Amino acid sequence: xxxxxxxxxxxxxxxxxxxxxxxxxxxxxxxxxxxxxxxxxxxxxxxxxxxxxxxxxxxxxxxxxxxxxxxxxxxxxxxxxxxxxxxxxxxxxxxxxxxxxxxxxxxxxxxxxxxxxxxxxxxxxxxxxxxxxxxxxxxxxxxxxxxxxxxxxxxxxxxxxxxxxxxxxxxxxxxxxxxxxxxxxxxxxxxxxxxxxxxxxxxxxxxxxxxxxxxxxxxxxxxxxxxxxxxxxxxxxxxxxxxxxxx
Numbered sequence: 001x002x003x004x005x006x007x008x009x010x011x012x013x014x015x016x017x018x019x020x021x022x023x024x025x026x027x028x029x030x031x032x033x034x035x036x037x038x039x040x041x042x043x044x045x046x047x048x049x050x051x052x053x054x055x056x057x058x059x060x061x062x063x064x065x066x067x068x069x070x071x072x073x074x075x076x077x078x079x080x081x082x083x084x085x086x087x088x089x090x091x092x093x094x095x096x097x098x099x100x101x102x103x104x105x106x107x108x109x110x111x112x113x114x115x116x117x118x119x120x121x122x123x124x125x126x127x128x129x130x131x132x133x134x135x136x137x138x139x140x141x142x143x144x145x146x147x148x149x150x151x152x153x154x155x156x157x158x159x160x161x162x163x164x165x166x167x168x169x170x171x172x173x174x175x176x177x178x179x180x181x182x183x184x185x186x187x188x189x190x191x192x193x194x195x196x197x198x199x200x201x202x203x204x205x206x207x208x209x210x211x212x213x214x215x216x217x218x219x220x221x222x223x224x225x226x227x228x229x230x231x232x233x234x235x236x237x238x239x240x241x242x243x244x245x246x247x
Contacts, residue, residue, distance in 0.1 A: 009036040009234035010045040037063045055094035068097030074178040076101030080118045097132040134171035139193040151200035172201040177210035213243045
């Protein structure tokens with residue numbers, strides 16, 4: 001199976017997180033963008049301040065590579081207005097996909113109306129500009145019941161407010177890959193969490209992000225029904241090798 005068109009090659013570390021200088025981090029990001037162009041991946045997923053750089057490189061290479069970026073990453077706690085402002089700037093800079101971190105802590109605290117509002121407004125902004133929108137629920141921060149409830153909530157907001165032909169452009173996404181778990185528990189997509197998302201987000205598509213490190217794991221996710229896979233080891237995985245990257 002050629003899995004490259006399922007892969008969102010991902011580099012989201014700040015210079016501090018990577019333990020390198022800002023200049024070195026730009027070079028790493030450039031390397032990921034160039035690799036994604038050459039390997040014909042679906043998309044390069046980078047931080048908002050790298051979107052313009054990716055756009056320039058893609059235009060220069062006359063590539064079909066798409067650009068994704070993260071909004072309110074990685075905690076999702078910002079005000080709705082700030083999320084929308086960041087997303088609007090990403091659109092202006094050339095992003096194709098907007099991966100919002102939903103305010104899962106507010107959801108866990110019972111503020112369902114806040115979640116509904118940010119999902120509605122963020123999705124409206126993205127779809128109005130013909131972008132793909134993904135809502136990151138951070139499965140490692142949720143229990144099974146919460147994964148089911150939050151996947152269903154996102155589905156219900158989209159189905160109630162948008163036309164059916166747009167459903168395929170709004171994803172529920174598993175993870176940031178940056179959530180700190182206790183006792184070395186998985187912080188990304190797992191088979192059980194993805195199954196719950198697929199069952200409760202349908203007809204919206206699902207993206208498995210974080211934790212997919214081998215070709216076989218990627219194929220297993222695709223066979224379950226996911227439409228996208230986010231990984232910082234895209235080339236290794238596509239070539240049948242194992243990735244030791246954290247994300």
